[in-house]
Amino acid sequence: MAVADKYEMVCGLEVHVELQTKTKIFCGCTTEFGGEQNTHVCPVCLGMPGALPVLNREVVNYAIKAGLALESEIAQFSKFDRKNYFYPDLSKNYQTSQFDLPICIKGGLEIEAEGEKKWIGITRAHMEEDAGKLVHSGETISTSNESSVDYNRAGVPLLEIVSEPDMRTIPEVLAYLEKLVQILEYTEVSDCRLEQGSVRFDVNVSLRPIGATSLGTRTETKNLNSFSSVRRCMEYEIARQARVLDAGENVVQETRTWDEGQGITLTLRSKEEAHDYRYFPEPDLAPLIIDREWVEKIRKTLPELPAARRTRLQALGLSAYDATVITQAKAMADFFDEALASYGDAKTLANWIMGDVTRLLNTNQCRVADSPISAKQLAELLALIDKGTLSGKIAKSVLEEMYSTGKDPSIIVKEKGLAQISDEGALLGIIDSVIAANPQSVEDYRAGKDRAIGFLVGQIMKATKGQANPGLVNQLLKEKLS
């Protein structure tokens, strides 16, 4: 019997997101990624004796913004607490975090997995500081004889988003994570660069027999940093727990760690060793009183969220599929909207963005945000096609030229003399000479062989190096031959 026929999986997630501030949460050190070790540090983030924290306003603004996007209540009274535990990457040996009064409570988001829509509850989201980075001398932490500590990351602001245990399948979990990351990216509270560790996942998994109502014993696997690790880790953990239960044994409640290389989870610490964090209110920081005015001010800065944006694009005539693709990433959707502002045909625009533009960007491994072709330039190009200045085919080569030079399409057209010949006088001369050179085809056409006109048009296009306006050529030719 398959695991899924016997057990129901229950999963909840804790997601740590790095907020996109310029400075750390409690000091003015930069949050810039990749500085030389221990150069983005000061007495505050090094936990020097006597140094004191001061809260970064932007961290609170971002937390409120994320909370609103995740349909949470924003607490009117919130405070920081100290979470006490010893670890060498923690410069004060306590983490300044939020315990019983987090800034965001009771939110959620809607996911769609395997064709079904489902609401996933978000219990809370709270602000906290990141720890420093440990570099081990050996392959792994357990085989290293010593480690080195870099506190550049210490004090980088995080939002920890805790979901309800509402997910039942791996596709649901992945849909939740994708949706969550999409919303965070959209609201621009985080750049969500998973490869730089700016989003990390803790996965809580338990199994229970189908039909059971009480929860089984769960394990928590910490610090995963990609969707694929989450998926693999869950597959492993579900199978492992099922084996334990099948054998009539109990799952041990514990914290586990994911070993990417071996593709397995390992015990980090059992519940008995779990930390007694001794939370208490942070005496060095004043509490927050967030009035409705503050919340409304932030609400006004909220961008149109993916769902609303998708609906709007469909109303403009895009298919559900096209609207989903365009709104998948905020940068792409913004590009679309910016182009739409000066080019009104949404469907044509979508086709170009999803087709040639995306292909160009992908070939060059370029992000939409860094595209050398601006949305305005694309709109201009499409307008040139509509005006008859460019044929669709030539427009494609102009687009490539735009990508490599960053020049406006009109300039490229001018420089390379690519404009269609729409001047009747110029065309009539060429038409006359083509007619004169191809009497057989003229005869065929007049005898009723409509296809013969295609050959004549082809000859005219060839003579103009493809720059003749095909519509006009057709029209003039027919007039001449009739």
Add this chain to the structure above:
Amino acid sequence: MTISREDVEYVAALARLELTEQETQEYTEQLNSILGYAAMLERLDTDGVVPTAHAVPLHNVLREDQVSPSIPQEKALQNAPDADEGFFRVPKISLT
């Protein structure tokens, strides 16, 4: 005695202190005497009393998101008992 030796050993482990036999015994007695005295707080009815975490009530003390200079690496490390190539160095990290 309300606080046992085991309690004292547990607390010492939490606080990352290694106590000698004599210290364990002494602290067990002293913590009992101090917390025995503190038991007088139980007499006081504090239902509905709001706890005071800060002597002077302030709120929303915030800083603008502007970068200020960090300190140079050698200054960050000048007090480090063991530093190497710009890092603070620590011995082997045990997972528990």
Add this chain to the structure above:
Amino acid sequence: MGIEKSVSELHELLAHKDMSSTELTKAYIERIQAVDPKLKAYLTVLEDQALAQAAEVDRRIAQGEVLGALEGIPMALKDNLCTEGVRTSCASKMLENFIPPYNATVTDRLRTAGTILLGKVNMDEFAMGSSTENSYFAKTRNPWDLECVPGGSSGGAAVAVAADEAAFALGSDTGGSIRQPAAFCGVVGMKPTYGAVSRYGLIAFASSLDQIGPLTKTVRDNALVMNAIAGYDRLDSTSVPFEKPDYTEFLVNNIRGLKIGIPKEYYGEGIDPDVAKGIQAGIQTLINLGAEVAECSLPHTEYAIPAYYLIATAEASSNLARYDGVRYGYRAEAEDVLGMFKKTRSEGFGQEVKRRIMLGTYALSSGYYDAYYLKAQKVRTLIKQDFDKAFERFDVLLSPTAPTAAFKFGEKSANPLAMYLSDITTVPINLAGIPAISIPAGFVNGLPIGMQFMGKALDEGTLYRAAYTFEQNTYYHTLKPQLSGEVLTCGSR
């Protein structure tokens, strides 16, 4: 010589070029060299740096610049106030070699005011104690009786001022650590309102209770130093944004109509009858000067000691977690990090510090938080309310600063609880966050005793007015400890 003079008198000498700052600084350094081998107030003396700073001030005087009230005045800082480039040890083996990379806000402000830093003075390790016996480095002696403690934890600061080893000093007060040693040594000590003086750069003992304040020879000096150090600081999130007054404007010799409350709970069984008698005489003096004195009650006073020790130790257990041998301070070598942490902390901290870390860790640990820490915070609310109520009727409250005069070395160190109980007259003030000042109020068996005025939050001004009037009408502050020839290897008086 000048060293026995008050800050305001020294300012006159400097301003009139009767003496240079260099001469004055040299005189203090000679005094330190003469008496400190016995008194042990100093942990670090900065002779060269002090003389260089003095020379700088003298250049400014020579150029005819107007001299600030503290410019060129030599002073000392408690060794838990960070000084960039100068060892700041907290009197602990843990920070024996710690050189801060930055200045405390008060250090900066006093530097800006043009003061001369003579050195760093002794204290109980991490400010935990009432006798300065908990210093890792030295036992500071009370200049009035070398067999007695100077009080604590700012014992070195009080002795430096009392024995003319500095014109003034800064201490810190978490539960009486400025006021009690000031009382024991016969000087003036102010614990300002929580948040009136920035804590940035004060090595934390208990963050919600710690406050920096001046120890001085006179009330006027105290107001002058407060003028320099008080005021909002954006580096301390608990700093109160308020308009700082000129504290010297409150120095009027007049308390007619001032309403003084006498909280009866501060005169309980622990009070030495001679101290009570001395304070009684002081109260009579105030009545004679026109104050309106009446008894009042602060009913939750007895709960202050347990509430204080639970809150202070809980915060301390967390504040002192950072001393782990990784980034700074003492490190003991071990096989792995856990062992290194444990060994470092066990060897680096003294007994009293470890005892308080244990108590605070216990009070916060799973299952005990509500019964101890949260309960103590609720009691703190009740104690605050007691004061609020009393201040509806009174301008200031008055009590002995400490239940006894200075005690002998070792007398109380064997019993921590007894030592804690002697803080009954000072800790409620820190819990409430209000200001209080201790001023000399007489002698018991040749040892000074202190009288404490407590005031409303940010009303240091009224405390200065009451203290100044009392001082101007009594002689206690004019008496100096007679240091015997044995102490003075090269006599300066």
